Amino acid sequence: MAPQVTRSSQLLDLAVGQPDPALLPVDQFQNCSVNASRLAYGEQTGDASFRKALASWLSEDYGQPVHADRLLLTNGSSNALDMVCTQFGRPGATVLVEDPSYFIAMDLFRERGMNVVAVPMDDEGINLAALEQAIDQYQPNFFYTVPSFHNPTGVTQPLQRRNDLVALCARTQCPIIADEIYQSLYFTQKPPRPLAMFDDDAPVVSIGSFSKILAPGLRLGWIQGTEAIVSRFGNAALLRSGGGLAPVTSALVEPLLLNGEFEQTLNRLRQIYSERADCLYHSLEAAFGEQIHMVRPDGGFFIWLSFVDGRDVSNYQEAAKQAGVNFLPGQLCSENNGFQSSMRLCFAWYSEPQLQEACNRLASVLA
Ligand SMILES: Cc1ncc(COP(=O)(O)O)c(C=O)c1O
Known part of the structure; x- marks a missing residue:
């Protein structure tokens, strides 16, 4: 291939x-080094000092504090989606997606044996009345959305739509999986904050990634959620067996976050x-x-x-x-x-x- x-x-x-x-950014990776701790099995939620540096950068970018203990490192957004399927999905379950949606995410859900049901969008994102009806009808395991600079439509959900969407999720307890991969790739205006930063009573997982904002070959991303959600992912067998993800790559990116080069x-x-x-x-x-x-x-x-x-x-x-x-x-x-x-x-x-x-x-x- x-x-x-x-x-x-x-x-x-x-x-x-x-x-x-x-x-x-080839030049930024010319003089890389890692210490012994990053070559050992890592902390299940990902290296603590990297998560601290990431939390501090995200706090600036999102304009609201992000805590390191609400982040868990992944090998990018695709890997996070796969982990979401392990935690929230099961064969035969229904997943709601936007119509249209990121086509490979839909493939990933199908590969896990799940039924994909599409819900219409308008020019502010998901149609909430249609979503509520679909939640009622299908009792889905989760709803997958790309809130900012949507793939493929480019649409960004405004603040009010986000408030209403998260309120619906809190009311119905239907988990939202928000793929926020383009969140920080704004040109003139920052989008409203990621969906995981609205209401801790709503089961929301926000997914971030360095693929589009630094380099996809790093395979480095994160999950953001409540401490309960982070600990649910952190206790997955994958991480209990193999330790936290991306210990070496996160060590390479950490200085770039701290010295402003990123x-x-x-x-x-x-x-x-x-x-x-x-x-x-x-x-x-x-x-x-x-x-x-x-x-x-x-x-x-x-x-x-x-x-x-x-x-x-x-x-x-x-x-x-x-x-x-x-x-x-x-x-x-x-x-x-x-x-x-x-x-x-x-x-x-x-x-x-x-x-x-x-x-x-x-x-x-x-x-
Ligand atoms: C919406 C969306 N999610 C996930 C991905 C893949 O992300 P990653 O490289 O972090 O796995 C892409 C890449 O095109 C994307 O557009």
Whole structure:
């Protein structure tokens, strides 16, 4: 199987949702060292001094205190989702997701033998009336959501929607699994705080990751929740057997958190991705005009483009590839096979000239 970062020289593949390899912070990992404690089996919730450094950085970024004992380290968001399935799922159970949703998360739930049921969104995130009805009807084991700079739509839940969502979760005791992977990748305006920071009586697990804000190869992320939730995850057999996750990687990232280099790298990424988002958005606007609908992204990785004439974009995918460009058909992100006229386009992987060229190629097939 090809490594995830392989690029073809001919194809501009906007379906890929990954950071630009040219922006990976190689220099910051040149003089790495680890001490003996990080080479031993680690603390079940993850190294304490790293969690302290992470909590301090998150407190700044979220504008509200985060305590180290409410964090548990993971090997990224995907690993956290897998651990969520162990703790909250079981074969035959139902999981509610947004329609559309992150397609690989849905695959992950299916791999665990769970039934995925999609609930509609609007331009502020999940439709709460529909969610309440689905909770009532399916008695799900949990609801999976991407609250900030949603994958694939780019939508960010505003504060009121978050308040209402968490209140619904507290009332019904339906756990919320909030994949907050794009939370800190804002361009101009910080999103409201992660869902785990609203109400301790609501069973909410927020998941964070360094994949999009530093480097995915680190396989480093975290779970944030109440102490009860953290201890539930921390006592999983996986961690009782193997110790806490990422002891070595967390040792490599810790100095970057403490000396400000991580913040500098992240600010640079915010700037570059923001320019790329603008570039792709304006190129698409110029090429397609009234034919499409898009929301201008203010963070994250994606533009969600919909054709107003209702055409099925997957009919054009082969021709687009022939023209040297690819996109992710919206239908792949929908449990209900909806969103046939939409596509997800990633602006993070390519430079501005390449994004313009990708847009020209798309227009040659679809405009
Ligand atoms: C919503 C969402 N969750 C999880 C992931 C994967 O995250 P990680 O690399 O931390 O496992 C991605 C990557 O595209 C994503 O968009």
